[in-house]
Amino acid sequence: MKRVFWKNLYPKIDTWKKLKEEGNDTETILLRYAIAHIHELLEDNTPLYSTEEVYIAPPLTTRVRTGCILKNKKDDLYYVVLSPPCDLAVHNGKMKTDRVMLCEIDDYKIVSLEAIGSTGAAKRKKALLPAIKNNGREYYHWLPKNSIFEGGYINFRKVINYSPEELNVEFYPPELRIQDSIVKDILGRFSSYYARQGQPDFDFEKEAETIIKLLDAELVEVKS
Template identity: 35%
Template sequence: MKLEIKLLLVEDDPSDRQGFEQSVTRFNHENGANFTVVAFDTLQATLDKLDSSFDCAVIDMKLGDQGGEGNKILEVLDKANFRMPVVVLTGTPDEADSEFVHIDVKKKGDAEHSEILKDFHQVHSSGLTKVMGGRGIIEKSLSKVFRHNLLSQKNAWKAYGQLDSERSERALMRHVMNHLISMVDMEEENCFPEEFYIHPPVDEGLRTGSVVRAKDRSEFFVVLTPLCDLTKRHDGEFNARKVMLCRISALEECYEELPESKNNSKGRAALRKNLLSNAKGSYHFLPNTDFFDGGYLDFENLTSIPKSQFNDHFSAPSLQISPAFIKDIVARFSAYFGRQGQPVLTQPSE
C-alpha cells in the first residue's frame, strides 16, 4: 500500500493552482506516487487549517495587495516546529524571507513542477519526514517515553526542578535522549556515513570527538580530551589545562608511514584493507560524506595545546563525531596505548 504524501498548496491564482494540481495528478500516474493536494487561495484560510499533518508545502509569496504575505505562513511553520520540506514558488522570489525555515525558492515559469514533486517524493521515501515530521516516529516515540517512563517518575523530577529548574531541564533532555537511543537498534551491522557525524555541531563548545581545523594549514584534528575535563564550570572554564588532539591523515599519508620494504602495491593494498576495516590498531577510519572528506585518525600523531591558546591556532568545531561512534574511538585509542604486549620467551635448551 502506497503511503499518502499530503501536500499543502497555497496559491491565489486559479490557473496556477489548477496547473500544479494537474502536474500532481500526472506525477502520481507516471511514478506510482500518492500525493494528495490540500489547496488554499488566501492567507487566512491557510492559517486557519495549518497543522502538523502535512508532509511538504508549495507556497506563493503574493497572496494579497501588499505582497510577501507568504512569509507569514513560513513564520508560523517555523514557530510551530512543523518540520517538512517547503518550496516557495512565486513570481516575486525576492520577497521570500528565509529567516524562518530552510526553504527552496523558485520562480514561476522557471521551475518544473515534476522536479519539485520528485524531490518531495525522494525526501519522503528516505524516511526523513516520516521520522521528523509532525506525525513522525520521533513524535510517537516521545509520547511513548512520556506516558510509559517519565510520568511514573514525575515526583522525583518535580523535586529536582524545585532545587534547580535549569539543571533539571537539561537532565531531563539527556534522560529522554537515552530512552530514544535505547529504542534504536544500535547493533545494526551496516550504518550510513552521515550517521557518524553531527553536522553542523549543536554549538561551538569543545567535546570529545569535535573535529577542528588548524588555522595556519589544511589539517584536521579530532579532540580526544575526556569529556569530563571539557565540561564547563560555573565560571565558563573547563578543567583541562590542555586540549589533546589527534591528527586526521589522508590515505596517501598513511602509505608514507609504511616501512620501505612494504611500500609497494601489495603492501598498500593490504594497509588500505586493514584501515577500512579498522584492523590496524594505530588508526581509526572516519568515513567521507558530502560535507567531510573523512580520513584516518592516527593515534601516533598526537598533539596538545594549552586551552588559552586553542582559539588562536584552531577553528571552532566544524562537526562532531556522534556519541555512539566516539565511544568506539576512545575505547580503541585507550586499548592501543594500554596494550602491554607479549615478550619473547626464551625456552631453556634441553
Template identity: 55%
Template sequence: MYNFLLIEDSAEDSDSFKDTVKRLNLQANEEVYHLDVAETYEEGMKKVSENLNGIIVDIKLDGGHSGNEIIREIVERFRVPVAIFTGTPDTELAKDSPIQVYKKGEAKHEEILKELCDTWDTGLFDVLGGTGIIEKAMTKIFWENLYPQINLWKEKKSQGIETEKVLLRYAVSHIQELIDNEVPAYVTEEMYIKPPISPDIKTGSIFQSSKMGLSCIVLSPPCDLAQHNGKFKTNRILVCEIDDHDTVNNSFADKSKKPDHRKKDIEDAIKNNSTSYYHWLPQNTLFEGGYINFRKVITYSPEEFIKKFGNPKVKVQEYFVKNILNRFSAYYARQGQPDFNFKVEAKAIYDKIVSTEENKK
C-alpha cells in the first residue's frame, strides 16, 4: 500500500482527491492507496515524514502561507517523492528540479499518484530513504566496524586530524565493500556523476569547449590537481581528447561485412580489447559517450584551461577513473620487444623438436 499526504486547504479539492483514491481502491478491489489530508500549513508541517511514499502540496495555503515553505522544509530535511498540485503554479523550483508541477483543472489525480508511485518504485528511496538500505548498512558498520575503533579515532583527533571528514571517507569505503558482492553488473549510468559534486578540475572530469565542441577528460594525477591557496601543484593540466562515439563504433563495424564479426569487433572495442589507445566511455542518458584517445594528449596552463572549458560537464566515477589511468599509463609505458626474424627462429625451434622426437624412436 502507498501512503500519501495531501497538503491542501480547500475542502472541495481535498474531497475530490479523496474520492479519486476511493474509486481507484474499489477498482483494484484492495487498498492500494491511502491518503492523509493536512488542511492547514501548520498541520502539513507536522505530518511531513519520510514514512510516506509521496507528498502532494498546494502552493496557496491558509493564513497567507505558501507551499514553497513546505517544499523548502522537505528538501532540507527529508528524502521523499514530492509533487505540486496547485491552481497558482508560482513555485521557487529550479529549472532542473525533479519535483513535478501539476495545475488544477488540467492534471488528473490518477496521473499524480501514478507518477509518485513510479518514482517510489525505482528503489531510490529504499536505498537513500530515512530507513533505507544505506541507513541499515551504516548501522551495521557503525556497531561492527567503526564504534569498536573509537579509541583509534580519539587518538587521531588528539593529533589534530580532521576526523569527521576522514571517517566519512572511511565509512563510504566500508559501504562499498559491503555491497560489492550483493549487487548485479554495473549499468552504464553508474560510470558518471552528473552534475559533478565539485566544479573544481578533478582527475576524471569531462569538459567540453563551447566554441570548438571539443570534449576531453582530465588525466592529470590527483596529486597534481591539489590546490594550495587557490593554486595547483602543477602548471599544466593534462587532458586527452574524446573521439565521437558513433564515428569510432562505425569504424570498428566496417572492418568486416559479416554481422557476427561486426558484433564481435564492437564488443572488443567496448571491452577495450580492440586497441591499446582507445578507452570506451558509454553513451547513455547522462553523457553522449565517446572513446578516450590516448594518442590525442594536450596540456594547458590552468588559466588557459579554465578560460577554454569553464566548468566540468560530467565526472567519471572514481572506481572507473583508476581503470582509465591504469590503461593510460600502460599505453605510454609499453615497450616492444626488439625485433627478431621470428619465422626463422620459430622454424629452428620446430626443427629441433622434430629432430629430438625422431632420435627417441
C-alpha cells in the first residue's frame, strides 16, 4: 500500500484536489484507482488461490448483484444470479430489468460422484480433476466447498427467471457473493455455452468419397 501511495497516488495530489473542488466523490475515485494498482501488483508472483477467496461473505451490500448466491425458501436449493450488472442497476429504487436470471447450483456430492463414475480407487482423483478444473461437462462450473459455502456445480442448463418482486418473495436475502474476477469467468463460460453452433449434418462418408474421386481425376490429368 505504501508503494502505491507514494509512487502512484501522491504524485497526482493536485489532480485529486481539483476533482474534490469540482464536487466529485474523490474518496470513491481514489479507492477504485488504488484497487486497480493493487490488482496489478498481485498479478506478479501470486501464490495459488485459497478456495475461501472465491466468496465474499457476507456481501458488503444487501443489493442483489451479479454473482450473488441465493437460497430458495421452498426447496432450500441454491442459485447464482447471472444477469449482467447493467440489468441489475437500481434507478429510483427499482431495478433496470424486469427479469433476473438465475442458474441452479447442482449438488456437490452428486455431480462429483458422476464425474468419478466407476473409476477404480487409484484413478478417482484423475477422473475428478476435469470437473473441478471446468474441463469436463461444458454446462457445469465448479464452486468449491469450504468453510464459507457448501459448494456445488452451476448448471448452465438450469436457467430460471424471476421478476425483482418475485425474487424477494421466493428467495432469502443474499448471504454470500462470488468475487468479481471469478464471476467474469463464469459469465464468459455461460455465454460460450449458449453461443455454440453445431454444423449441419452431411453425409460425410459420401462427401469424402467425392473429394477423393475429384483429386484422383485431377492427378490423372496432370500425369497425362
